[in-house]
Amino acid sequence: MNHPDKPGGLVCMKYQIHVCEQCARCRDPQLYCKHRTACAIWFVARDSENGWGA
Secondary structure (H helix, E strand, O other): OOOOOOOOOEEEOOOOEEEOHHHOOOOOOOOOOOOHHHOHHHHHHHHHHOOOOO
C-alpha cells in the first residue's frame, strides 16, 4: 500500500488491503474485528512491538 515497489504479502481481511511486512499495522486495533484471531497483520505487528518479530 505505502511501498508499491515491494510485494504486498499480507492482507487485511477486514479492509481487503495488501501491505508489506514493514507496514504491517492494524488500522483499528481498538475496534472489534471478526478476523483478528486469524489475521497475519495483527500477529506480525504484535510480535514486532514485543521484539519477537523480524
